[in-house]
Amino acid sequence: MYDIAIIGGGVVGCAAAYELSRYKLRTLLLEAANDIADVTTKANSAIIHAGYDPEPGTAMARLNVEGAALAEEICKKLDVPYNKCGAFVLAFDEADLAHVQKLYEQGVANGVPGIAVISGEEAKRMEPNLSDKVIGALYAPSSAIISPWEYALAMAETAVRNGVDIRTSSRVTAIKKVENQFEIQTSSGNYRAKYIINAAGVHSAEVHELIGEKEFEIHPVRGQYFLLDKSEGSRVTRTIFQCPTAAGKGVLVSPTVHGNLIVGPDAEPVSDGDDVSTTAEGLEYVKLMSQKSVPSTSFRDNIRNFSGIRSQSDRSDFIIEESHSVKNFFNLAGIKSPGLSAAPAIAKEAVKLLTGAGLELTEKSSFIDERKQIRFKELTDDEKNRLIAKDPLYGRVICRCETITEGEIVAALRSPIPPCSVDGIKRRTGAGMGRCQGGFCGPRVLEIIARELGIPRTSVLKDKSGTYILVGETKGGTGNV
Amino acid sequence: MYDLIVIGGGPAGLAAACEAYEQGLKNILIIERDRELGGILNQCIHNGFGLHYFKEELTGPEYAGRFIKMLNDTSVEVKLDTMVLDITKNREVHAVNTSDGYQILKTRSVILAMGCRERTRGAISIPGDRPSGVFTAGAAQRYMNIEGYMVGRRVVILGSGDIGLIMARRMTLEGAEVLACVELNPYSSGLNRNIVQCLGDYNIPLYLSHTITKIEGSGRVERVVVSRVDDSTKKPIPGTEISFDCDTVLLSVGLIPENELTKNAGIAIDPRTNGAIVYENMETSLPGVFACGNVVHVHDLVDYVTEESKRAGRAAAAFAKGLSQTDEKVLAMKTGNAVTYTVPQKLRPMRIEKLADIFFRVNRVFGEASILVFDGDGKQIAKFKRDYLVPGEMEHIVLPRKLLDTAGGDSLTVSIEEVQA
Numbered sequence: 001m002y003d004i005a006i007i008g009g010g011v012v013g014c015a016a017a018y019e020l021s022r023y024k025l026r027t028l029l030l031e032a033a034n035d036i037a038d039v040t041t042k043a044n045s046a047i048i049h050a051g052y053d054p055e056p057g058t059a060m061a062r063l064n065v066e067g068a069a070l071a072e073e074i075c076k077k078l079d080v081p082y083n084k085c086g087a088f089v090l091a092f093d094e095a096d097l098a099h100v101q102k103l104y105e106q107g108v109a110n111g112v113p114g115i116a117v118i119s120g121e122e123a124k125r126m127e128p129n130l131s132d133k134v135i136g137a138l139y140a141p142s143s144a145i146i147s148p149w150e151y152a153l154a155m156a157e158t159a160v161r162n163g164v165d166i167r168t169s170s171r172v173t174a175i176k177k178v179e180n181q182f183e184i185q186t187s188s189g190n191y192r193a194k195y196i197i198n199a200a201g202v203h204s205a206e207v208h209e210l211i212g213e214k215e216f217e218i219h220p221v222r223g224q225y226f227l228l229d230k231s232e233g234s235r236v237t238r239t240i241f242q243c244p245t246a247a248g249k250g251v252l253v254s255p256t257v258h259g260n261l262i263v264g265p266d267a268e269p270v271s272d273g274d275d276v277s278t279t280a281e282g283l284e285y286v287k288l289m290s291q292k293s294v295p296s297t298s299f300r301d302n303i304r305n306f307s308g309i310r311s312q313s314d315r316s317d318f319i320i321e322e323s324h325s326v327k328n329f330f331n332l333a334g335i336k337s338p339g340l341s342a343a344p345a346i347a348k349e350a351v352k353l354l355t356g357a358g359l360e361l362t363e364k365s366s367f368i369d370e371r372k373q374i375r376f377k378e379l380t381d382d383e384k385n386r387l388i389a390k391d392p393l394y395g396r397v398i399c400r401c402e403t404i405t406e407g408e409i410v411a412a413l414r415s416p417i418p419p420c421s422v423d424g425i426k427r428r429t430g431a432g433m434g435r436c437q438g439g440f441c442g443p444r445v446l447e448i449i450a451r452e453l454g455i456p457r458t459s460v461l462k463d464k465s466g467t468y469i470l471v472g473e474t475k476g477g478t479g480n481v
Numbered sequence: 482m483y484d485l486i487v488i489g490g491g492p493a494g495l496a497a498a499c500e501a502y503e504q505g506l507k508n509i510l511i512i513e514r515d516r517e518l519g520g521i522l523n524q525c526i527h528n529g530f531g532l533h534y535f536k537e538e539l540t541g542p543e544y545a546g547r548f549i550k551m552l553n554d555t556s557v558e559v560k561l562d563t564m565v566l567d568i569t570k571n572r573e574v575h576a577v578n579t580s581d582g583y584q585i586l587k588t589r590s591v592i593l594a595m596g597c598r599e600r601t602r603g604a605i606s607i608p609g610d611r612p613s614g615v616f617t618a619g620a621a622q623r624y625m626n627i628e629g630y631m632v633g634r635r636v637v638i639l640g641s642g643d644i645g646l647i648m649a650r651r652m653t654l655e656g657a658e659v660l661a662c663v664e665l666n667p668y669s670s671g672l673n674r675n676i677v678q679c680l681g682d683y684n685i686p687l688y689l690s691h692t693i694t695k696i697e698g699s700g701r702v703e704r705v706v707v708s709r710v711d712d713s714t715k716k717p718i719p720g721t722e723i724s725f726d727c728d729t730v731l732l733s734v735g736l737i738p739e740n741e742l743t744k745n746a747g748i749a750i751d752p753r754t755n756g757a758i759v760y761e762n763m764e765t766s767l768p769g770v771f772a773c774g775n776v777v778h779v780h781d782l783v784d785y786v787t788e789e790s791k792r793a794g795r796a797a798a799a800f801a802k803g804l805s806q807t808d809e810k811v812l813a814m815k816t817g818n819a820v821t822y823t824v825p826q827k828l829r830p831m832r833i834e835k836l837a838d839i840f841f842r843v844n845r846v847f848g849e850a851s852i853l854v855f856d857g858d859g860k861q862i863a864k865f866k867r868d869y870l871v872p873g874e875m876e877h878i879v880l881p882r883k884l885l886d887t888a889g890g891d892s893l894t895v896s897i898e899e900v901q902a
Contacts, residue, residue, distance in 0.1 A: 226606070227603070274699075276610070276611070277608070277609050277610045277611075277697075278606075278608045278609065278611075279608050279609075280608045280694065280717075282608075283606055283608060299606075300604075302603050302604060302606055303601065303603040303604065304601075304602075304603040305603060305606050305608070306611065381575075381583050381585070384577065384582065384583040385582040385583050388577070388579065388582040388583065389582060392579035392580070393579065395577050395578050395579035395580070395581075395582055395583075396562060396564075396578065396579050397514070397564035397566070397577060400514065400564060401741075403564075403566060435598070436598045436599070436601065437601040437602070437603055438620075439598060439599050439601060439617045439619065439620050440598065440620075442620055443620065443623050443624055443627075443628060447628075457628075457630060458630070461613070462612075462613035463613070464700065465700065466613075466699065466700020466701060467612060467613035467700050467701060468613060468700075468701060469613050469614075469632070470624060470630040470631065470632060471630075471631045471632065471633055471634060471728070472630070472631045473629055473630055473631065474625055474629050474630065474631055474655050475655055475656070476629055477629050478628060478629035478630065479629055
C-alpha cells in the first residue's frame with residue numbers, strides 16, 4: 001500500500017516523485033509507456049523559459065519563474081545538461097515592437113531577471129546570422145536550454161534511489177475507491193494508494209474520469225520540428241523566438257545542449273493526442289517561418305524530424321488542484337508550455353496541496369540529492385585513461401558520431417531505471433543521436449542491450465512497445481555470433 | 482614514431498597500407514574501429530568485386546581477404562576495435578581502445594580512409610510516423626549478413642543506389658517480399674547490372690520519378706504512401722498516391738563521406754564531394770596527410786578504390802621518406818557543363834610520372850557524348866568519346882603529362898558535350 005500514486009512519468013510526474021522522495025512516504029509512479037519521459041517530455045523545444053510569456057497573476061507566470069530557478073539548481077545537483085544561453089524575441093515591424101514591449105512589461109511584472117529591449121543592430125551584433133529585417137528584440141538572458149528527457153530521468157532516478165517505486169508499462173485502466181483508499185488497476189497489476197497525483201499529460205482528463213466527473217478537457221496541439229546536424233549548431237547561440245502574428249504564433253531557432261540546432265514548432269490542433277506524426281505541410285511551414293528569423297539555416301543538414309503534443313486544456317491556466325468530484329485526487333493537468341520550465345515548482349505546489357489534504361511530511365535525514373554521470377567525451381585525456389584502466393569498456397567507442405562508449409551504455413542499463421530499448425539508451429547516453437542516426441551503432445547497441453538484459457536480440461525494441469527491430473533469423477542463422 | 486598511420490581498415494586503408502609497405506615503409510599502423518579488417522566489404526557477400534583489379538569475380542569478403550592475406554606477410558601493425566577521436570595539424574593521432582586506453586600517436590604521414598556513411602530518413606525529411614522498421618540499406622545488410630537476422634518480411638526500398646538494389650535481391654532470396662523500389666529521379670543511381678540482376682530478375686517493380694511521401698505505423702511500419710514527383714521540381718504530384726502495406730522500409734538514398742576527423746584537422750573540404758580536396762597523389766591541403774576511397778568521393782566499384790588508394794600509399798611513402806618536392810605549377814580542376822565534381826581537384830604536373838587519372842560524375846543521363854577538356858586559356862586540349870554517360874557510373878579519363886605541361890593558364894575544365902543524333 002502506497003501513500004501516494006503518481007500517474008504519469010513525464011517531467012511533471014518525475015518532478016513530483018523527486019520532490020516527494022525527500023519525505024518519509026511510500027510513493028509509486030505509474031507510467032503507461034515502457035520508459036519514462038518518452039512522450040511530451042522528450043518532444044518539445046527543450047527550453048527553460050525566462051517567464052515573460054505568461055500573463056502576470058496566473059499560476060503559469062509564477063510557476064514558470066520559480067521553476068526556471070529550481071531547474072538551474074536541479075540540473076547542477078543532478079548533472080543534467082543545461083545552458084543559460086539567453087533568448088531573443090524578434091520584432092520585424094511596429095506591431096512586433098509593441099508586442100516586444102508588452103512582453104518586456106510582463107517580464108518585469110513576473111520578476112524575470114535581466115530582461116531588456118534592444119535594437120535590431122544590437123541583436124544582429126550579438127547574433128550575426130539573424131535576418132537583416134530585424135528591427136528590435138526582447139533580450140532575456142535567463143532563458144536556458146536543457147536536455148528535457150535527461151532532466152526528467154535524473155529526477156526520477158534520484159527518486160528511485162530515495163525509495164520511490166516506478167512501474168513502467170503500467171497503463172491505468174480503472175480506479176476505484178475501496179474503503180478509504182484508491183485501488184488502481186493497471187496493465188501490470190493493481191496498486192493501492194491513499195492519494196493520487198494525476199500527471200498523465202495528454203491523457204489526464206481520461207485518467208481523471210476513470211473515477212471523477214468531467215471537470216476539464218484536453219485539446220492536444222501538435223508541433224513539428226527539425227533537428228539539424230552539429231555543423232549547424234552554432235548558427236545561433238541563443239534561442240530565437242518570433243512574435244505571434246496573424247499567420248501563427250511563430251517558430252523558434254535554438255541551439256540545443258547537445259550542440260545541434262532545433263527549429264520549430266508549428267501549432268496544429270489534433271483529435272488524437274497520441275498522433276505524433278509529421279506532415280510535409282507542417283514541416284514546410286516550420287522551415288519557411290524560421291527563415292524569416294534566420295535565413296541562412298541549412299536544412300540540407302537536417303538529421304531528424306519529430307513532433308510533440310502540447311497538453312492544452314480548455315482553461316487558459318495550468319490546472320493544479322484537487323479534483324472537485326474525488327477527494328484526495330489531485331490533477332496536475334493542462335500543463336502546456338511553459339510546463340517543462342515550471343515542472344519542479346508545480347511539484348512543490350502538489351506537495352502543498354497534499355499537506356493541505358492532511359498528508360504528514362517528515363523529511364528523510366538520508367535524502368540523496370546528487371547524481372553524477374560519466375560522459376566519456378567530456379573527460380580529460382588523463383581521466384579517460386584512468387577510467388579505461390578501471391573499466392575497459394570505456395575504451396570501446398560504440399557511437400562514433402557522439403563518442404559514446406560501451407561503458408556508458410552498460411552503465412545506463414544498470415541505472416536505477418534501466419531502459420529496454422535502443423531509443424532508451426539514446427536518451428540516457430546520446431548513442432544514436434548524431435548525424436548517422438544509429439546507422440552504425442544501432443546494431444551494436446542492440447547487441448549490448450540483449451547481452452546485458454539476457455534477452456534474445458529479436459526482443460530488443462527500438463522504442464515503445466511494438467517497435468521490434470528484428471523479425472527472426474536468416475536462413476543461414478546467427479551462427480552463435 | 483610511425484612512418485604512416487592509416488585510419489580505417491576497409492578496402493582503401495588495406496590497399497594504401499600494402500602499397501606503402503611495398504614502397505619500403507616499415508613502421509605502418511592501421512587503425513580500424515570494427516572488430517576485423519575489411520570494412521564494409523565484410524557485409525557485401527554478393528559477387529561482382531575484383532573484375533577490373535583481379536580480373537576475376539570475387540565476393541566482398543574474398544576481395545578484402547586478398548589484401549588481408551597480403552598484409553599478413555608484412556610488418557604492418559593493426560589495431561582493431563580502436564577509434565580515432567582526433568587528428569591534429571601536426572599529425573598526432575588520438576585513438577582509444579580497451580587495452581591501450583587513450584593514446585596520442587605520432588607519425589610522419591597519415592592516410593585518411595574512413596569511408597562513408599549513409600544518408601538517413603532525417604536527411605530527406607520523409608513525413609509520417611516514426612515506427613521501427615525503417616533502416617538504411619547498409620544497416621539492414623549488416624544485420625542480415627554479419628549477424629544473421631532478418632529485418633522484415635514485406636519491404637519497400639527508397640532509392641535505387643547499389644546497396645538498395647543488392648538488398649532487394651538479398652531480402653528476396655531470404656524469403657521476404659520486396660514490393661517496390663522507388664526512385665526520385667527519372668533514372669537509377671545504381672549500376673545498370675544491378676538493376677537487371679537484382680530487380681529485373683526477381684520482377685521487383687522500379688518506380689522512377691516517385692518517392693515515399695508518408696510512413697505509417699504505430700509500432701512497426703504498417704504502410705507507406707508513394708507518390709509520383711514532378712521531374713523539374715521534385716515535388717509530389719497530388720492524386721498519384723500508391724499505398725503499400727509493408728513492415729519495412731530500406732533507404733538507399735545516398736552516401737556521405739565521413740570527414741569529421743578531416744574537418745577537425747582543418748583540412749580543406751570540397752562541398753561538391755563532401756570529401757577532402759586532393760592533389761593528383763591524393764594529398765590533402767595538410768602536407769603529409771593523404772586521403773583515398775569513399776572518404777574522398779563515393780565510388781561505384783571497389784576496384785577503383787584500390788587503384789586510388791595505392792596512389793595514396795605510394796605518395797605517403799615518398800613523403801615519409803622525405804622525398805617531397807617543391808612545387809611550381811598547380812592546375813585547378815574546374816567542372817564544366819554537366820560535371821558535378823572532379824577528383825583530384827588539383828594537379829601538380831611535375832609530380833605526375835606519365836599519366837594523370839581524373840574521376841568525375843555527370844548530373845544527368847547522356848546518350849552519345851564527348852568529354853572535353855579545356856585549358857586555362859579556354860583551348861580544348863583533349864576529347865574523349867563515350868556511348869553513354871549516366872550519373873550512377875563514375876567516369877574516368879586519363880591525361881598525359883606532356884599535355885599538362887603545355888596547358889595554358891592555371892586550370893583545366895572538364896565538360897560534357899552531347900553528340901547530336
